[in-house]
Amino acid sequence: MKILFSPSEKKKIGGIEGKIDSKSFIFPELFNFRKKVIDKYIDFVNSASDERLTHFFGIKDPKDFQKYKNDLYKAPLMKAIERYDGVAFNYLNYQTLDRDSQKYIDENVIIFSNLFGPVRAGDFGLPNYKLKQGEKIGDFVIETFYEEHFSKALDEFLDEPFLDLRANFYNRFYKPKIDYITLKFLKNSKVVSHWAKAYRGLILRAVAQNKIKSIEEFMNIQIENLTIKEIVKRGKNSQIVFEIKS
Numbered sequence: 001m002k003i004l005f006s007p008s009e010k011k012k013i014g015g016i017e018g019k020i021d022s023k024s025f026i027f028p029e030l031f032n033f034r035k036k037v038i039d040k041y042i043d044f045v046n047s048a049s050d051e052r053l054t055h056f057f058g059i060k061d062p063k064d065f066q067k068y069k070n071d072l073y074k075a076p077l078m079k080a081i082e083r084y085d086g087v088a089f090n091y092l093n094y095q096t097l098d099r100d101s102q103k104y105i106d107e108n109v110i111i112f113s114n115l116f117g118p119v120r121a122g123d124f125g126l127p128n129y130k131l132k133q134g135e136k137i138g139d140f141v142i143e144t145f146y147e148e149h150f151s152k153a154l155d156e157f158l159d160e161p162f163l164d165l166r167a168n169f170y171n172r173f174y175k176p177k178i179d180y181i182t183l184k185f186l187k188n189s190k191v192v193s194h195w196a197k198a199y200r201g202l203i204l205r206a207v208a209q210n211k212i213k214s215i216e217e218f219m220n221i222q223i224e225n226l227t228i229k230e231i232v233k234r235g236k237n238s239q240i241v242f243e244i245k246s
Helices: 028-045 050-057 087-092 099-108 142-157 168-172 194-209 215-219
Strands: 003-005 077-079 109-113 117-120 124-127 162-165 180-187 226-234 237-244
Touching (some): 028 142, 099 109, 099 194, 117 142, 162 194, 180 194
Parallel strands (some): 180 237
Antiparallel strands (some): 109 117
């Protein structure tokens, strides 16, 4: 089963020396579109004012800008799933999974990078970068560009009902066209946000450990402290509403 996942703004530093090229990511035939975005990003961060970069990076101190004013094509690289370091990724805890579970994630999870677009979790080509969610590069809208150029490839990759664990913002990168599952988390009957990130990570971990192949199998896994309250069907989307017990 394929799974769509959000990135995080927090990332791990370092990596292994390498070079970004068409072999670095899924959909190599579309690399020139990624390159267009990367080139615009590099040009912008090296020419924009400190005031503009404050909003662009989401960083207040200009002294921290310099670490991102580099050539991403020559920056140290990490596997995509290992680069991100936010709440969902901490609860996923990829490094502690067995090799088969890691392989499952590497092959089946698509992460929607704010800069690089849809990348496979196992893609080895992600440098440390900084880009605040929803920021434009000048007047260039990144998510619209990726939606236009990558949707067809994603349609073909997602050839069965899949699990969409993305935050709502990332619908701007790709709007599903086949049956898919989304999740909603309630605590005391109120929608939660921070804990939603945590449980997305825990759920992805459980999916990988159980090597889930279908929505039917997914419905049978047990996640601690979660109970299914209802399933809401709207068109091609089936939303599973979970109640957090404690």
